Amino acid sequence: MNKPNNTMYFETETQERIQKTLARNGLGSRRQIEAAIKLGQLSINNTPVQLGQKLSAGDRIVWKNRVWLVEETHSKPRVLMYHKPDGLVTTRQDELGRPTVFDSLPKIKGQKWLNIGRLDINTTGLLLFTTDGDFAHHMTHPSSQIDREYACRIFGEVDDDMIQRLLSGVELEDGLANFSDIQRADEDREGSANHWFYVAIMEGRNREVRRLWESQGVQVNRLKRVRYGGVFLPKNLLQGKYRELNDKELSILFEDSHYQPPASQLTVKSVAKKRGRSKG
Numbered sequence: 001m002n003k004p005n006n007t008m009y010f011e012t013e014t015q016e017r018i019q020k021t022l023a024r025n026g027l028g029s030r031r032q033i034e035a036a037i038k039l040g041q042l043s044i045n046n047t048p049v050q051l052g053q054k055l056s057a058g059d060r061i062v063w064k065n066r067v068w069l070v071e072e073t074h075s076k077p078r079v080l081m082y083h084k085p086d087g088l089v090t091t092r093q094d095e096l097g098r099p100t101v102f103d104s105l106p107k108i109k110g111q112k113w114l115n116i117g118r119l120d121i122n123t124t125g126l127l128l129f130t131t132d133g134d135f136a137h138h139m140t141h142p143s144s145q146i147d148r149e150y151a152c153r154i155f156g157e158v159d160d161d162m163i164q165r166l167l168s169g170v171e172l173e174d175g176l177a178n179f180s181d182i183q184r185a186d187e188d189r190e191g192s193a194n195h196w197f198y199v200a201i202m203e204g205r206n207r208e209v210r211r212l213w214e215s216q217g218v219q220v221n222r223l224k225r226v227r228y229g230g231v232f233l234p235k236n237l238l239q240g241k242y243r244e245l246n247d248k249e250l251s252i253l254f255e256d257s258h259y260q261p262p263a264s265q266l267t268v269k270s271v272a273k274k275r276g277r278s279k280g
Contacts (some may be wrong), residue, residue, distance in 0.1 A: 005225045010121065012262055014072050015054040016060070018044070021070070022265045024133035026112035027063075054265055068268040076250055076261045077132030080105065080113060082232060085239040090118040101127060104240055110269050116140060117148070117204045117228070125150070125225035126233040138259050139229065140204060146257050147180055147200045149227035150209050154195050156218030166199075170215045174205060177212055194221070230256030 019033040027033070027102035036042055042049040042063045055061075057072040088101045098121070105113050108131065111130075116128040116139045127216060130136050138144055169178035178201075201209060210220045226233045230253050237243060245253065254261060 012021050014266060016058050016266050018042070018049055018053055018055050020134075021268060022056050022061075022063075024265070025268050026114050026131075026133060027268070055239065057266065060188050060271075061268065062158060067271050069271050071262050071267050071269055073267050074264045076247075077130050077135040078108075078111075079116075079135075079231075079245045079250060079253065080129040081233070081237065082127045082129060082242040083233060083237045083239050084119050084124055086122060086124050089121050090115055090127065105129065105242060111267075119225060120210075121209055121244060123223045124239065125223075126228055126231065128228050128231060132153075135259060135261075143203055143204060144257060146229040147227075148225060148229075149198060149200045150203065151185065151222075151224045151226050152197045152199055152209065152213065152220050153222035154197060154213060154218050155193055155221050158195055158197070158216075158218060160217075162216045166216065167213055170212065171216065172208075172211055177201075177203070177205070177208055179212065198226070229253060 019030045019037070022028060022033050023030045025179045028036070033042075037049050037051055038049055042061060044053065044055065044059050044061055046060075046062075055070050058069055059070040061068040061070065082101065082105065084101055087270045088103075089098050090101050092100065092102050094100055101115070102113065111131045113129040113131065114133055114136045114227065116130055116136050119125065119127055128139070130139075139146055163182050166179050166182060180202055181198075181200040183198045185198050199209065201212075209223060213220050230246070231249070234243070253259075
């Protein structure tokens with residue numbers, strides 16, 4: 001479906017620091033962009049960029065031997081939900097050549113999908129992607145207090161004392177951690193060594209759910225994320241499939257995560273390769 005072109009050029013007072021604009025559009029982290037500026041690798045309108053310099057619609061950026069045009073857009077971040085299968089890594093390019101979650105995502109002209117958080121290679125379930133780096137940062141920053149919910153199959157006996165310790169907090173190698181909620185998902189079956197639980201957690205540290213359970217002498221042998229903030233993994237979304245959130249779902253997600261989309265923002269569009277050898 002063709003969407004109306006709401007891009008405006010030149011008739012704008014919207015300005016933004018270059019590292020914020022480029023990072024939000026997926027061209028690198030703010031630290032990477034700041035390092036490139038210090039090395040003199042970026043220019044705006046044929047003038048070397050200074051740290052903290054602001055962009056306006058209509059500016060032309062040269063970096064990495066490419067030319068980008070700065071535009072002002074009036075649109076919400078796009079958000080994609082993806083049902084991650086087992087065996088995929090959450091990275092754009094893997095040094096070991098393993099398949100990544102980005103291999104299956106739809107292509108979008110002039111933009112990139114940015115992952116909101118990660119799932120390790122052996123964890124399945126809900127992964128969110130967005131076109132907006134500011135929104136991705138908001139969703140993953142600890143201060144936003146956005147919880148994630150997982151279905152866990154635990155090998156070993158789990159008693160009430162263990163559950164209370166996991167709720168109160170246990171010391172891991174990278175600091176204190178805890179679940180904000182734990183619910184049994186099945187009835188105790190005599191002789192069964194595996195039990196299902198739903199757990200909620202407010203952080204996204206590396207393998208944190210698994211490490212919390214392992215600290216109590218039990219093992220997670222199945223782990224699936226079923227919710228991220230206000231977004232639930234639909235039962236009809238099969239592994240390896242994706243679906244973009246509609247306007248109603250986006251509104252619920254923004255409200256739940258206390259995020260206010262800007263009325264307008266600057267984006268960059270790749271327009272050409274710079275001829276000859278670029279100094280940037």
